[in-house]
Amino acid sequence: MSKPASNAVLVRILDREYQVACPPEERNxxxxxxxxxxxxxxxxxxGGHxxxxxxxxxxxxxxxxxxxxxAKHQGAAAAMPxxxxxxxxxxxxxxxxx
Structure with a gap:
């Protein structure tokens, strides 16, 4: 496993790793x-389908x-980022x- 670049985040989805560029404030x-x-x-x-x-x-x-x-149609989008x-x-x- 390689170390991600300083502005990148390593994420794991379905047992595969992906390196994604991301500002530090959006990391979480x-x-x-x-x-x-x-x-x-x-x-x-x-589910098998x-x-x-x-x-x-x-x-x-x-x-x-x-x-x-x-959520947007229900007006909840205003509270969502x-x-x-x-x-x-x-x-x-x-x-x-x-």
């Missing part, structure tokens, strides 16, 4: 997001996006899986 949020994504992907995989890492990642992303949109930059970073990292 990124790690929390990675843990949540890992758990969602594990839940989907254990979706096979393949890419499909599992897409299903997890769709589920999380749906929940975010529901803007997760767009973090979600964009996660998307870029998942694209590197292929």
């Amino acid at each position: 949020a990124l790690q929390d997001a990675a843990k949540q994504l890992d758990q969602r992907m594990r839940d989907i995989r254990s 979706v096979i393949g890492l890419e499909r599992i990642a897409v299903m997890a992303a769709l589920n999380l996006s749906h929940e975010l949109l529901q 803007d997760l767009t930059p973090l979600l964009n970073r996660i998307d870029k990292t998942l694209e590197q899986i292929d």
Whole structure:
């Protein structure tokens, strides 16, 4: 296991490690997001209906996006931080899986 660059965070999702550039003040949020994504992907995989890492990642992303949109429609988004930059970073990292 290599040591991440000083502005990078090493996250583990479905037993794979990804190095993600991240400002120090967002490090904890990124790690929390990675843990949540890992758990969602594990839940989907254990359900047995979706096979393949890419499909599992897409299903997890769709589920999380749906929940975010529901929260926005319910007015809860005003109390939530803007997760767009973090979600964009996660998307870029998942694209590197292929």
